[in-house]
Amino acid sequence: MDRLDLPGLLAELARGHRVPGAQLAVHRGGRTTTAEYGVETPGGPPVTSGTAFPLGSLTKPFTATLAAMLADDGDVGFGTPLAGPLPELGPAAAELTLARLLSHTAGLAANAEDADRAPSRRAWAEEHCAPAWPGIGAAFSYSNAGYVLTGHLIESVTGMTWWEAVEDLLLAPLEITPAFVAGPPTARRAASGHSVHPSRDVVVAVEEEGSPVEAPDGALALSAADLVAFARLHLGDPSLPALLGGDTLLRLRADRLAGAAIGPYGMADGWGLGWALHRRDGAEWFGHDGTGEGTSCHLRADPVSGTVVALTTNANTGLAVWRDLVDRLAAAGVEVGDHRPLADPGPPVPGPPGCAxxxxxxxxxxxxxxxxxxxxxxxxxxxxxxxxxxxxxxxxxxxxxxxxxxxxxxxxxxxxxxxxxxxxxxxxxxxxx
Incomplete structure (x- = not known):
């Protein structure tokens, strides 16, 4: 690993998948190494270590961490029904808990429907917190709606907006200045995303069109180095402020889906409270992936070795860069956890009868x-x-x-x-x- 040329590797993989710009940060043995490649957009400024990339759903662990900070302070409970702090939700709140929201087991819809038309998160939550498909029982179903509702909970408890809370309570102690793709402007600007069309041999810039109501599930923009610092917080790095207690850090990355009939197939091997869990060769890494409008970002951390790997890209082909990067790191001795359910699926078979x-x-x-x-x-x-x-x-x-x-x-x-x-x-x- 020490002999691996990270800048050269990043440039090779990004060029191979037509990604205009990318960052790679690896924390290993107590030291963080970073690499940057390309430009924010063709003809635009070069990517630096401080360029902020839209994180998409990688915003969710930040929202989960804010909620966990409130739980540490005794303001909310992980397993307590939300009827207390959010009475405006009505009878549905009796079946909702913070732990179920953060682990995608609350039975809420996958999408935050009508969020672009809602005047506020509170107004949206009052209309959209009922289960999308009752009667299935405890089951994993990835839900942006659950994180919008978590953002509403954070605002209700703190009296701050979600943007203020994530910046002042979480990122400022880590000396990170955020950018946002939806919400108030900040001193930091987010890079543009791009759509790669290999058949037409073109790369087109795309606009991020985030809804402010949906900010808690996907509005942050940060650098790969920022992601490493955030993961180190969750590893209990003593050089960083202790924003969460040790027991809470363990709780967030404990598998909530162990033994569940319907787990996070297609996304991860398990799921905690805000963190996806990826198992490889006996090791369990925590992390999250995020896809925005023409961006793809990835974060993994190993709580045993303390290794952290973060990749940010400004193209829809960034997932291919990530997959190749994981393979190249493995060849260099770093076996990064990554859920690949189709790695060895066996021979194709006919579809099951009656599935149409x-x-x-x-x-x-x-x-x-x-x-x-x-x-x-x-x-x-x-x-x-x-x-x-x-x-x-x-x-x-x-x-x-x-x-x-x-x-x-x-x-x-x-x-x-x-x-x-x-x-x-x-x-x-x-x-x-």
Whole structure:
């Protein structure tokens, strides 16, 4: 690892996947090494160690950390129903807890529906906190809505806006100045995202169109070095302020899905409170991925060795850079945890009988169609290749489709009742719905 040329490796991988700009930060043996490549946008300023990249869903662990700080102070409880601090939610709050929100097991919709039309997080929460699909029981289903509601909880308890809380309570003690893609302007600017179209050989800048109401689930923009500092906070690094107690740090990365019938397939091997868990060769790394409008960012940390790896990119092909980076680091002796359910799926098999149809999670629909010759596809996403165990790939299948979406059908007694695509769970709709 010490002999690895991080700047050269980052440049090679970014160029190979047409990424205009990227950052890589690796913390190992008590020392952080950084590398930068390219430009914020073609013809624009160069990427530096301080360039802020939109984090997308990698914002969620920051929101979870803020909520955990409130729990440490006794202002909220991880397992206490939210009916107390959020009475405006009505009867649904009796079934909601902070732990369920942070672990994506609250049964809320995948998307924060109508957030762009809501005047405030409170107004949105009053209308959208009911379960999207009651009756399934404890199950993982990735939910932006749960983190919008967590942001509302933070604002209600602190009397601050989410932007003020994340900047003043969390980032300022770490000496990090944030940028935001939705919300008030700051002294720091966020880099632009880009869409890479290999077939047309073009790279196009895209605008981030975040809703202020959805800021707690995806509005932060930071650098790879900032992400490393944040992960070191969660490793209990004594050189950083102790914003959370040691027991709380352990609680946040303890697997809440161990033994659950429906876990985070397609996203992680397990899930804590804000952190995804990735297992590799007996080690369990915590981290999170984030995809914005033309950006892809990734963070992993090993609590045993103290190693942290962070990658930020300003292109939709950044996931391919990350996958290649993980493989190259492994060859250099650093086995980074990364969930790859389709790494060795076995030979393709016919799709399960009766899997075609429409499935829904809130307003989100997943429509599986059959072409008459046994071929399956997911509407607006791509072809489905099925493998043993009811799992499937959407898009180009392995081994070439290394960044294909992973999904699975779920059912029993010869009937398919649910579908899970990249962690989002959806229930089958009656025919004609």
């Amino acid at each position: 149809g429409a499935y829904a999670n809130g307003a989100a629909r997943f429509e599986v169609s059959e072409d008459g010759a046994g071929g399956l596809s997911l509407r607006s996403t791509g072809a489905i290749t099925c493998f043993p165990g009811l799992v499937f790939a959407v898009g180009e299948p392995p081994p070439r489709g290394r960044t294909a979406h992973a999904g699975r059908f779920i059912g029993g007694g010869g009937r398919i009742d649910l579908i899970q695509v990249t962690g989002r769970l959806a229930r089958r709709l009656p025919p004609g719905s």
